[in-house]
Amino acid sequence: xxxxxxxxxxxxxxxxxxxxxxxxxxxxxxxxxxxxxxxxxxxxxxxxxxxxxxxxxxxxxxxxxxxxxxxxxxxxxxxxxxxxxxxxxxxxxxxxxxxxxxxxxxxxxxxxxxxxxxxxxx
Amino acid sequence: xxxxxxxxxxxxxxxxxxxxxxxxxxxxxxxxxxxxxxxxxxxxxxxxxxxxxxxxxxxxxxxxxxxxxxxxxxxxxxxxxxxxxxxxxxxxxxxxxxxxxxxxxxxx
Numbered sequence: 001x002x003x004x005x006x007x008x009x010x011x012x013x014x015x016x017x018x019x020x021x022x023x024x025x026x027x028x029x030x031x032x033x034x035x036x037x038x039x040x041x042x043x044x045x046x047x048x049x050x051x052x053x054x055x056x057x058x059x060x061x062x063x064x065x066x067x068x069x070x071x072x073x074x075x076x077x078x079x080x081x082x083x084x085x086x087x088x089x090x091x092x093x094x095x096x097x098x099x100x101x102x103x104x105x106x107x108x109x110x111x112x113x114x115x116x117x118x119x120x121x122x
Numbered sequence: 123x124x125x126x127x128x129x130x131x132x133x134x135x136x137x138x139x140x141x142x143x144x145x146x147x148x149x150x151x152x153x154x155x156x157x158x159x160x161x162x163x164x165x166x167x168x169x170x171x172x173x174x175x176x177x178x179x180x181x182x183x184x185x186x187x188x189x190x191x192x193x194x195x196x197x198x199x200x201x202x203x204x205x206x207x208x209x210x211x212x213x214x215x216x217x218x219x220x221x222x223x224x225x226x227x228x229x230x
Contacts, residue, residue, distance in 0.1 A: 037165075044221060045159075045165065045208050047210075047218075047219045047220055047221060059217070061218065061220075062123060062218070095164055095165070097165075102171075106170060106171050108171070109155070113164065114164060
């Protein structure tokens with residue numbers, strides 16, 4: 001079964017650092033882009049950035065460039081989303097998703113992790 | 123920055139047809155993707171490459187494209203279709219991707 005399993009919920013204080021994970025299984029993790037998405041409470045989905053684990057090619061949304069770091073360790077089929085100094089405004093659900101092949105020359109973000117809730121509060 | 127515009131809400135009675143639009147300048151030459159998100163759940167892909175349904179998505183879900191507006195149509199709406207729906211696409215260069223603001227579908 002193709003799946004993405006994300007790390008558990010986190011409660012942090014402002015200024016603290018954090019790294020959350022997204023582990024893929026059931027497919028060739030290295031050869032599929034992984035997307036990170038933010039969803040603030042009661043709000044919509046926001047594209048944060050994507051990474052190609054094979055060579056760690058990363059594309060950030062301008063809105064998130066410099067605010068977070070996306071990385072991956074292909075040896076353990078895991079992608080990461082990291083903050084150096086959290087803010088209360090980082091409180092959100094974070095999802096990962098993979099770019100999968102649905103048909104010849106057709107790809108879409110088809111498999112999603114269950115989400116990781118990050119709460120930043122003093 | 124590139125934006126996709128969706129109506130905040132759509133209401134429909136069971137068995138009727140719901141239409142949700144998504145507008146953006148680049149939609150004339152970039153594919154749109156549609157996601158369904160039920161409360162407390164991760165998004166689910168319901169349409170890819172503009173008009174195609176993934177395996178397992180009911181035939182009542184369809185989509186069309188007219189210039190810079192794409193439309194998700196749900197025929198014979200059921201109570202289980204009540205959810206938020208998001209379109210996803212890229213700017214004309216294919217570099218930057220964005221989600222629409224989302225549409226809350228209410229089944230009356």
